[in-house]
Amino acid sequence: xxxxxxxxxxHYLSQTAKERLVGGFFILxxxxxxxxxxxxxxxxxxxxxxxxxxxxxxSAQGISxxxxxxxxxxxxxxxxxxxxxxxxxxxxxxxxYKRFEKLIRTDSKGVLSKLSLIGNSVIMITAGxxxxxxxxxxxxxIIDEPITTNDLMEGMLPVINDxxxxxxxxxxxxxxIEPDSIEASTESIKTILADIExxxxxxxxxxxxxxxxxxDTQQAEKVTESLNSTAASLAGVEQRVTEIEPLINxxxxxxxxxxxxxxxxxxxxxxxxxxxxxxxxxxxxAETLLQSTGETVQGVxxxxxxxxxxPQPSKVxxxxxxxxxx
Amino acid sequence: MGILYMIKLCLALLCIVNLIACSSHQVIExxxxxxxxxxxxxxxxxVYQQDDYLQAHQxxxxxxxxxxxxxxxxxxxxxxxxxxxxxxxxxxxxxxxTVLNSVEETNNAEWSLLKANVLFAKGQYKxxxxxxxxxLLDVKTQVLITSKQRNQLFIQTxxxxxxxxxxxxxxxxxxxxxxxxxxxxxxxxxxxxxxxxHRQQGQPEQALELMSMALTLYKSQAxxxxxxxxxxxxxxxxxxxxxxxxAKSLLKRAFxxxxxxxxDYKMAALQLKLKALQD
Numbered sequence: 001x002x003x004x005x006x007x008x009x010x011h012y013l014s015q016t017a018k019e020r021l022v023g024g025f026f027i028l029x030x031x032x033x034x035x036x037x038x039x040x041x042x043x044x045x046x047x048x049x050x051x052x053x054x055x056x057x058x059s060a061q062g063i064s065x066x067x068x069x070x071x072x073x074x075x076x077x078x079x080x081x082x083x084x085x086x087x088x089x090x091x092x093x094x095x096x097y098k099r100f101e102k103l104i105r106t107d108s109k110g111v112l113s114k115l116s117l118i119g120n121s122v123i124m125i126t127a128g129x130x131x132x133x134x135x136x137x138x139x140x141x142i143i144d145e146p147i148t149t150n151d152l153m154e155g156m157l158p159v160i161n162d163x164x165x166x167x168x169x170x171x172x173x174x175x176x177i178e179p180d181s182i183e184a185s186t187e188s189i190k191t192i193l194a195d196i197e198x199x200x201x202x203x204x205x206x207x208x209x210x211x212x213x214x215x216d217t218q219q220a221e222k223v224t225e226s227l228n229s230t231a232a233s234l235a236g237v238e239q240r241v242t243e244i245e246p247l248i249n250x251x252x253x254x255x256x257x258x259x260x261x262x263x264x265x266x267x268x269x270x271x272x273x274x275x276x277x278x279x280x281x282x283x284x285x286a287e288t289l290l291q292s293t294g295e296t297v298q299g300v301x302x303x304x305x306x307x308x309x310x311p312q313p314s315k316v317x318x319x320x321x322x323x324x325x326x
Numbered sequence: 327m328g329i330l331y332m333i334k335l336c337l338a339l340l341c342i343v344n345l346i347a348c349s350s351h352q353v354i355e356x357x358x359x360x361x362x363x364x365x366x367x368x369x370x371x372x373v374y375q376q377d378d379y380l381q382a383h384q385x386x387x388x389x390x391x392x393x394x395x396x397x398x399x400x401x402x403x404x405x406x407x408x409x410x411x412x413x414x415x416x417x418x419x420x421x422x423x424t425v426l427n428s429v430e431e432t433n434n435a436e437w438s439l440l441k442a443n444v445l446f447a448k449g450q451y452k453x454x455x456x457x458x459x460x461x462l463l464d465v466k467t468q469v470l471i472t473s474k475q476r477n478q479l480f481i482q483t484x485x486x487x488x489x490x491x492x493x494x495x496x497x498x499x500x501x502x503x504x505x506x507x508x509x510x511x512x513x514x515x516x517x518x519x520x521x522x523x524h525r526q527q528g529q530p531e532q533a534l535e536l537m538s539m540a541l542t543l544y545k546s547q548a549x550x551x552x553x554x555x556x557x558x559x560x561x562x563x564x565x566x567x568x569x570x571x572x573a574k575s576l577l578k579r580a581f582x583x584x585x586x587x588x589x590d591y592k593m594a595a596l597q598l599k600l601k602a603l604q605d
Contacts, residue, residue: 316371317364317408318408319374319407321474323447324484326415326443
């Protein structure tokens, strides 16, 4: 008896058997996908029987056609329509699945979850007492509305007003303090200048030792005039310096911010540069992937049973009998 | 959790299918260097069938270079054969001759026929008929079974009719016997050859009618080159009937087709014909 060499069984199979094996796997995977789809359909209750109820609310904040309806914490239905009535209230129609019907009694009430404020709302309905009759389809269930954003804002408004007042006081204080100190400085300078002016006047009038020894009257008057104009100029310069100071401060802050901005930009450019270095590699990989996908698709097309349905590419490579009509 | 597991299982199965698909088929197992020129040839054939001959020329040239890169002589010959056909379709004789001269062994029937077609396209009808003289079918005894055999009969009848050879009548009669089994394209060609035969027999009215029928059949096949040929031949028949206006109109229609095909040679020839008619 001849012993078969120790190789994988796939090598003993004929081409057709291999194709059928692969096709079998393919069909099996298709069945599994179909099963999963079926399970999804079942779990999504698409074909379940439903009972419709409705309610009226003043605000539909957070409610949409995706909003769920809970009964005692169980997901039992969904909002089916939202309409505006003639009296500008909101008419909401929702349904619950038939299997939850017995939970809805005449004393059942609803409440919109507090999460509706941030957009993730749920209509929660309380299960009624079993001794009471069932609520018929199409009946209205009263739903308590939660606090709305407007209500919340209205509550916050006094707080905001207080904050505004505090900011205003602070502004006044700053306005009072800063000009005073500047004004005091200016006054001091002015006093000094006035003293200098007085001294100059004394000198120009020949009073004092210095005035009499150094200047005649005419020259002294000229010096006095010069000093007066210098004083005026100094006062103007001081004013300008006072005015420019906030601007310089702003420029300093701007320069600091610009420095930070440039650092950020450099960091971003470095990142982009690093990404761009990878770009050719990514493109090459994508090309290889596309090529491989193309080959895979070609391969799949040639597998039984697809090979029997898909038109196979022609093996003919030469133009045949075409110039007959020329 | 269960569904996620099943999805993963499914994806794994699909991956296995793809892997086996890639490894199980012979075509995928072949080196890419062999598949690449074939792919170029197939692309060339595809655009050739769409009457884009310049693009087909590009693809066949690329295929030729690729075949040369792996020293595939058979492939090179096939690429050159296609290159000649693509250039011949739009009468680029310079390119045709260059490629034809680069082929070493052209003694088989296929290459002889191609050479004859080149001569025919150049208007050298007698030389074209002589080129296929050794491969002529014996129309008296030969039983025609395949479409290829019938095409052979068509070619020798066409060449003989245009060359005004004495055998043309015999070939024509045999072709007529085969008429019931013709395809639409063959019927169109037969009507066209029939028109030429009747013109040679001094029956221009019948020739006009047959050529018009051939044109209708070619139109139903959307065969651009054949439609243009038919229009030109119909114009010649009207010219012989002393109806220059009808001839001019037909030549203008043929010119538009040749322009679409980017056939500069024929466009120049048609312009000359139109100018002659205006004068």
